[in-house]
Amino acid sequence: MxxxxxGRFGPFGGQYVPETLMGALEELEGLxxxxxxxxxxxxxxxxxxxAFVGRPTPLYAATxxxxxxxxxxxxxxxxxLCHTGAHKxxxxxxxxxxxxxxxxxxxxxxxxxGQHGVAVATVAARFGLECTVxxxxxxxxxxxxxxxxMKLLNTEVREVTNGTRTLKDATSEAIRDWVTNVGxxxxxxxxxxxxxxxxxxxxxxxxxxxxEAREQYLQADGKLPDAVIAxxxxxxxxxxxxxxxxxxRDVTLIGVEAxxxxxxxxxxxxxxxxxxxxxLHGTYSYLLQDGDGQITPTHSVxxxxxxxxxxxxxxxxxxxxxxxxxxxxDKDAVAAFKxxxxxxxxxxxxxxxxxxxxxxxxxxxxxxxGRILLCLSGRGDKDMxxxxxxx
Amino acid sequence: xxxxxSRLEKALKADGDLKLVVYMMAGxxxxxxxxxxxxxxxxxxxxxxxxxxxxxxPLADGPVIQKAGxxxxxxxxxxxxxLGLASEVSxxxxxxxxxxxxxxxxxxxxxxxxxxxxxxxVAGVIVPDMPIEEAEPVASWLRSASLxxxxxxxxxxxxxxxxxxxxxxxxxxxxxxLTGITGVRKELPxxxxxxxxxxxxxxxxxxxxxxxxxxxxxxxxxxGVADAAVVGSAVVADIDAGKDPxxxxxxxxxxxx
Ligand SMILES: Cc1ncc(COP(=O)(O)O)c(C=O)c1O
Numbered sequence: 001m002x003x004x005x006x007g008r009f010g011p012f013g014g015q016y017v018p019e020t021l022m023g024a025l026e027e028l029e030g031l032x033x034x035x036x037x038x039x040x041x042x043x044x045x046x047x048x049x050x051a052f053v054g055r056p057t058p059l060y061a062a063t064x065x066x067x068x069x070x071x072x073x074x075x076x077x078x079x080x081l082c083h084t085g086a087h088k089x090x091x092x093x094x095x096x097x098x099x100x101x102x103x104x105x106x107x108x109x110x111x112x113x114g115q116h117g118v119a120v121a122t123v124a125a126r127f128g129l130e131c132t133v134x135x136x137x138x139x140x141x142x143x144x145x146x147x148x149x150m151k152l153l154n155t156e157v158r159e160v161t162n163g164t165r166t167l168k169d170a171t172s173e174a175i176r177d178w179v180t181n182v183g184x185x186x187x188x189x190x191x192x193x194x195x196x197x198x199x200x201x202x203x204x205x206x207x208x209x210x211x212e213a214r215e216q217y218l219q220a221d222g223k224l225p226d227a228v229i230a231x232x233x234x235x236x237x238x239x240x241x242x243x244x245x246x247x248x249r250d251v252t253l254i255g256v257e258a259x260x261x262x263x264x265x266x267x268x269x270x271x272x273x274x275x276x277x278x279x280l281h282g283t284y285s286y287l288l289q290d291g292d293g294q295i296t297p298t299h300s301v302x303x304x305x306x307x308x309x310x311x312x313x314x315x316x317x318x319x320x321x322x323x324x325x326x327x328x329x330d331k332d333a334v335a336a337f338k339x340x341x342x343x344x345x346x347x348x349x350x351x352x353x354x355x356x357x358x359x360x361x362x363x364x365x366x367x368x369x370g371r372i373l374l375c376l377s378g379r380g381d382k383d384m385x386x387x388x389x390x391x
Numbered sequence: 392x393x394x395x396x397s398r399l400e401k402a403l404k405a406d407g408d409l410k411l412v413v414y415m416m417a418g419x420x421x422x423x424x425x426x427x428x429x430x431x432x433x434x435x436x437x438x439x440x441x442x443x444x445x446x447x448x449p450l451a452d453g454p455v456i457q458k459a460g461x462x463x464x465x466x467x468x469x470x471x472x473x474l475g476l477a478s479e480v481s482x483x484x485x486x487x488x489x490x491x492x493x494x495x496x497x498x499x500x501x502x503x504x505x506x507x508x509x510x511x512x513v514a515g516v517i518v519p520d521m522p523i524e525e526a527e528p529v530a531s532w533l534r535s536a537s538l539x540x541x542x543x544x545x546x547x548x549x550x551x552x553x554x555x556x557x558x559x560x561x562x563x564x565x566x567x568x569l570t571g572i573t574g575v576r577k578e579l580p581x582x583x584x585x586x587x588x589x590x591x592x593x594x595x596x597x598x599x600x601x602x603x604x605x606x607x608x609x610x611x612x613x614x615g616v617a618d619a620a621v622v623g624s625a626v627v628a629d630i631d632a633g634k635d636p637x638x639x640x641x642x643x644x645x646x647x648x
Contacts, residue, residue, distance in 0.1 A: 006524075016493055016520045018451040020545040020570055022552070162457065163447065175450050180571040182547060279494040279520070280448060292469050293498030294447040 007196025010319065012312035015195040017175075017282040024182045029197040031102060036204065041101070045094060052126065053089050055208065057081050059216035060376075064343040069360045071368030075225070076376040077213040079237065080348065084118050086378030087209060087237045092119035092188055094205035096127050099186035106130040106185040110174040112139050112167030112233070113304030113351065114146025115378055116190030121155035131155040134173040136165035139303045145382050164297050167233075167307045171281050191234025192311035195282030199311050206240025209375060214244040217373055227252040227362055230375035231355040232272070232325065233304050235311035237377035242323060252324070254362070255314060256355040258300035259327030269298035270327035271310040272318050285312040301330035301386060302350035304378075328354040334390045336360065337380060349378035350386060398486045398514045399539050399562035402438045403597035405618040409610060409647040410438035412599055413640060414490065414623035416459040417442050417476050418468030420630060425463075426479055428630060433483040435640050438619055440480065441517070444473045444491035451519040453574030455624040459631060470499045474511045481512030488541065488562075490517045496529055505532035515539030515562040523552075523559045530559070539563075544590050546570050546582060557594035566590055566600045566617065575624045576603035579612060587617050610646035620647075 007013050015025055035041040049055040057078045066074040079087040092109075099107060107124050110133070111117030117133040124131035133150055137159050140147050150157050163169040171189075178187040192199045192206070210228075217225055228245050230238035232255040245251045260268035268274060275286040280295055288296045288308040300306040317323040328336075333350055336357035341347045348356060352375065359374050366372070380387075403410050413432055418425050433440045445460035445468050452460070473489070481487045489508060496504045496518065508516065516533055523542055530540045539562025544553055547570055557564055566587050569580050583600065590598050600613055601621030613620050622643060629636040 014525050015522060016525055017522065018519055018545070018567075019522050019543045019556070020451075020547050020567065022522050022524075022545075023547045023549055163461075168448070172448050172450060176453075176572050179451065182570060278497055279492075281450070282520070289494070289498065291498060293492075293495035294464060295494075 009313045009316035012285050012315040013196055013199060014284050015282060016279045016284065017195045018179055020179050021182060025195055025197065027102070028201070031098060032197060032201050035098060035101060041097065045097060048093055049208065053083050053093060054081060056212045059213060059220060062344050065340060066363065068339070068343055069363035072363035072366050072370035072372055074359055074363060074372045074374065075217060076374050077209060077241065079209060079375060079377045080346070080379035084115070084122050085381070086115040086119070086349065087206060087240060088116040088119040088190060089122065090208055090240070091190070091202050091205045091236060092116065092123045095186065095188040096123035096129065099129065100127060102186060104184060104186040106181065107188055108132045108174050108177050108185055109188045109190060110134045110167065110170040111190060112170065112306055113302070113349070114139065114143040114150070114382060115304060117157070118146050118149050120188050121150040121153035124155060125153045132158060132177065134158050134160050134170040134177070136160045136167065136170045138165040139167065139170070142386055143303050143382055166303065168295065175281065191236040192239045192313060193234040193281060193283060193309055199283065199313055202236050203239045203243060203313065206236050207243040209237065209240035210242060210244030213241065213373060221371065224248055224251050225371045225373040226366060227254060228373045229254045229256060229355045229359055229362070231256045231305060231351045231377060232310060232314060233307050233351060234309070235314045237375050239311060239313055241375040246322065253322065254358065255323055255325045256358045257325060257327045258302055258305035258354060259329040260299040262329055263327050267299040268327060269300040269306050269308065271308060272314060272325040273327045277315065280309040283312050285315040286310055286318070301333060301390060302354065304349070304351040305354065326358060328357045330390070332357040334387055337383070337387055346376070347380040348376055349380045350383045352377045397539050397562050399439060399488065400597060402486055403563045403599060403619045405597070409614045409617065410619035411640070411643055411647055412439045412441060412619050412621040413437050413626050414441040414443060414621060415630060416445060416456065416463055416627055417473040418445060418463030418466050419459040419627070420462060421466050422468065422472065426476055428636065429476060429480040430483050431637060432640065433480050433485045433487070435637055436644050437485050437640065439488055439514070440485045441488045441490050441621065442473065442477055444470060444489060444495055446492040446495055449492060451572055453572045453624060455628050455631070456573050459627045470495050474507050477508065477513050478511035486514035487512065488515045488517060489513050490519065493518050493521045493529065501529045501532045505536035505538060509536035509538055513538060515541055517541045517565060519543065523556055526559060541565050543567050544586070546580065546586055550589060553590055554593045557590065557596065560596060563597040563599050563619065564590055564594055566598050568600050568602045568604065571602070573602055573624055575605040575628070579603060579609055584616050607642060607646040610643055614647070
């Protein structure tokens with residue numbers, strides 16, 4: 001069910017891009033299928049995943065959180081322990097290896113929270129590639145620590161002052177750069193969004209999260225969890241987590257979107273909960289738009305979820321009801337950030353803090369026997385300012 | 392294959408002279424002025440007038456057209472208002488081509504968009520983020536409303552795709568001169584002649600070259616190469632600066648002959 005037919009997940013996906021990019025997308029698709037089947041490439045990827053990223057990441061029993069929520073068993077998949085602090089490096093690493101295979105010497109990326117930008121800057125340094133990252137000025141302000149990290153890694157951070165000055169406009173600028181420099185440059189998109197083959201490629205590189213977690217969970221508990229939860233911005237950590245469980249029909253899968261000030265308030269970034277299908281950044285999926293097809297401004301306390309679109313595979317999983325999608329507000333996410341930090345000694349990023357809040361809701365529903373697995377997609381140092389200044 | 396040639400086909404076929412197509416953004420610098428400007432441009436002797444439908448996320452556009460689109464949206468420009476503008480202009484002289492990103496068309500409903508555009512007297516539609524693989528259902532609705540659908544060929548288009556793009560196009564084929572986004576350039580790329588040539592080999596439709604074209608020298612270098620030249624950002628920049636775009640258009644028209 002998760003294999004796109006000609007770049008589609010049901011009706012969703014596609015390649016709505018300027019003609020200039022069609023050749024590069026075809027090349028990328030062919031190359032990825034080749035690399036995926038090449039044992040040498042897989043061996044190299046596995047080696048870097050182990051020694052550079054720090055995989056496999058542990059599965060952690062969050063017992064104090066579980067007790068706090070009424071006795072359910074909560075396990076965290078510790079993607080926050082990946083090198084650079086988030087799952088984003090899984091994707092950046094794989095795509096950097098592809099860029100080397102294509103002979104491209106320059107990487108570009110967009111970033112919101114800065115975690116993807118840092119991941120790409122990191123692999124650029126590791127493999128000696130040139131790197132430019134596009135970032136909205138609003139995000140540069142609220143994620144300034146990551147801007148400094150990228151600069152130290154010798155990446156050029158280009159300010160984006162258009163539109164909402166967040167992830168959406170940074171993505172548009174990165175695509176424009178790619179249209180202009182497609183011959184020499186590989187675009188590492190940061191989530192399971194964008195034109196085919198990106199949603200498939202990024203999923204294939206992120207599915208290691210769920211593949212590991214499913215095995216670890218079975219080993220620890222002898223059976224599968226009742227529910228698996230992950231936050232959804234573009235949807236890469238969630239797809240990475242869910243893919244291994246899609247055929248496990250008894251496992252409830254839940255994606256948590258950014259509810260901002262509440263979906264009813266209109267100030268949110270919950271495209272699956274509050275949006276309609278349309279085309280943004282080359283793909284047909286749910287998005288936040290007005291009646292005229294103009295993309296509407298989003299709001300979230302978390303820069304990494306502050307995006308009006310979502311990956312097309314999530315749109316398909318929503319419509320086929322395999323995955324349930326909910327929205328959690330800024331306020332609840334900030335509270336969950338603090339709770340996890342104090343009870344577990346683990347400071348989560350604001351993005352997965354949305355999922356942590358919902359884990360609490362679910363745990364209370366399930367009661368003491370409940371078994372929940374959550375993707376802790378990143379660590380929260382980058383968010384200290386946002387949390388402290390949140391009132 | 393085609394029984395009759397369309398309005399656009401007739402208007403853009405070079406007859407010794409190079410033809411000029413100009414682009415402007417609907418609702419820029421504001422709604423009222425854009426109607427005036429559109430009427431004057433349509434009557435200026437250009438072969439066709441491209442009218443841009445503003446979009447919040449114009450991926451193929453450089454800063455000049457991005458800004459014009461944002462200005463238009465800030466002034467409340469809608470798809471319906473663009474169609475209204477087209478209907479006021481379509482009888483004036485040059486045939487009108489709408490240039491819209493795909494999402495406003497989807498949001499409007501492709502069937503209704505095609506019917507409304509035909510009703511407004513529009514001759515054809517260009518969708519810069521709709522390659523031939525994604526053309527349905529939009530292209531079918533346009534065809535059934537007797538509107539031309541113009542597809543683009545880029546310098547990065549593989550030779551085996553060029554034929555398929557020409558096959559799907561009607562009215563004319565849009566040859567993107569450079570690997571990049573819209574915006575004024577000093578010089579046109581060296582490979583342009585070959586690119587237009589390889590499009591020509593595969594179609595009898597007129598071939599229009601666009602992106603980066605802004606100067607008299609550019610026009611001269613396109614004479615005998617392409618049927619038509621599309622000038623966008625240079626015209627939009629003049630409109631944005633409050634200059635009369637007809638001064639530039641007249642100069643460019645002179646260079647066509
Ligand atoms: C820690 C973390 N989690 C989640 C996300 C959201 O992205 P995605 O939905 O693709 O996992 C981000 C994005 O920046 C992030 O930094």
